[in-house]
Amino acid sequence: MGRGASRPSRSTRAAPPPTACPPTRPGCARSSRTRCATRSRRTPRPSPDRPRRPPAFPRRSSVDGWSAPKGVAPPCILGDVERTRVGLVGVGTIARTHLAVLAERSDVDLLFTVDPVAAAPGPRPHYPDLPTALASHRPDLVVIATPADSHADLAALVLADTDARVLVEKPLVLDPASLDRLRGRDSSRLFTAHHFAFSPEVRWAASLSFGPVTAVTSAFCDPYVLKGEQAFTSYVSPWADSGINQLTVLARLVEPVAVTSLAQEGLHAWATVAYRSGGTSGEARLRVDWRTGASSKSTALSCGEVEVWLDHTAMTGFAFRGGDLLASFGTDGRTPRKIAHYRPLYDSLLSATPDPVLGFDVAAALTGLHASARTPS
């Protein structure tokens, strides 16, 4: 059933994997998450965040006075773990999840935060705008967690002024013109937090093999009515904010090809999406409702006679045919939902081969589908 976690495409691949570390002497403590000091990377520039390093291959190793005999690779410098220096732009609701997941990682340093309104979330330098922050720091990764209509300008600024990678909250942008602005830049450094593709029950469903998906019905309900007009500032519209999450789930499970209808009014939306799956085609029905007392998100799939129910709020799922339960899925019950999305998202983003669902090609395809939907007049 699943797709999306397959081959990384050329343009969505991140920076090439680290240059292989030479064979190490016994006892080198390098792990898969520990990048050796011999790794070839962008030329480091002096900055307040990173002191100058000694050359990677000193003639005489600084480790225990060990020197490499001719023909023997020098050792890894133990403890020299390459850490990703991160700047976070936008310190609102979803930033709390980014901060929590980044704080768990031993391979990340949070350098600074930016927000013109919100207070600093911690002891690190905090700036009212991104240009001021970039004047003082050289991050490896900038995370943009601001309202959707600011994403294009902020991402373009990072791509133009730094050699950092950028993780932009979904939706990447709202219109094809903004996409074109970003496409011209180094879009291989641009990633989008399509976090629903990492939700545990979605990944479980993608791993099932009950044959082509013959029908999809999805309902995403959020109590944003309680936010009043602020909902439309932070999230733009039900289709802009929640519709893109539903398209993300579809992108993991089938191949969406066109939004065939969209009716959006006020706090709700109804859309139909044509898709392909395993040589067949179907139509997905997507409902968004922001008039609800609680968050509730679910998707029902049919694979011929097999039905698969996914509860995205509870992160559970089960598959059945007639009266027979065929498979079921649940989590450990201890991981909050957004953490369960963003933990694997960051694992993938910070790996040598990020999942293509984070890359520019998927964001461009989803933006095209999303923006092409027209409400009938």
Ligand SMILES: NC(=O)c1ccc[n+]([C@@H]2O[C@H](COP(=O)([O-])OP(=O)(O)OC[C@H]3O[C@@H](n4cnc5c(N)ncnc54)[C@H](O)[C@@H]3O)[C@@H](O)[C@H]2O)c1
């Ligand atoms: N809230 C969620 O559960 C959730 C989940 C996943 C993704 N998202 C996405 O994350 C993005 C932000 O959503 P949110 O809920 O955190 O919104 P929010 O309104 O709670 O927070 C946005 C923050 O960005 C700040 N901001 C606005 N313009 C800025 C700028 N130019 N530079 C720096 N900071 C700026 C605002 O002051 C605010 O503090 C949206 O694209 C949304 O779709 C939200």
